[in-house]
Amino acid sequence: MENSQQTSEPPNFVHQDEIWKAHIKIEKDSGESWRKNWGFLSEAYKEYEMKSAQLKMGLQPDLRVRPLTPPQKQIQVGSSSVVPLTSQRFIGWRSGSSCLQLEKYNAVHHGRRSFLKDLGWSPDACS
Incomplete structure (x- = not known):
């Protein structure tokens, strides 16, 4: 049936x-603008491929x-x-005994600092 x-x-x-x-x-212009704006991603991907190939071949033994370590060597608790x-x-x-050297829990002080104040920005800089 025809349209x-x-x-x-x-x-x-x-x-x-x-x-x-x-x-x-x-299409051609968008390809060129992508290369100009996002072309660095293709270079980063090539570097990633080279590093992963080196790891697969075992050229970096320092990453083994x-x-x-057994926990007995790391943790020491007195009697x-x-x-x-x-x-x-x-x-x-x-935890009340000082000779055991255990952690003591104090008041929580998280959240009292502001990331924006640390950077010197105004509070409405991020929304």
Whole structure:
């Protein structure tokens, strides 16, 4: 079934050719502008491919995974004092002793600094 919008006039080949030329010109110009604006990505990709090929071939032995260190060598905890008799005293009984050298939890101070103030920007610089 033919399209109902077609007319009985013959197609204008010159006009269709001009439209095709305009489409080709837009494609060419956009390719050149992409290379100018985003061409650095293709260079970065080539560098990435070269590095990954070197890693696959094993040319960089310094990037091998080291064997894991056992936790006994990293963490040292001294002996603890006598276990408290009540559950009320049981909470935090090991952290209260200074000889055990455990972390002590203090008040949280996160979020009091402003990234914008550190940079010297006005508060409405980012929205």
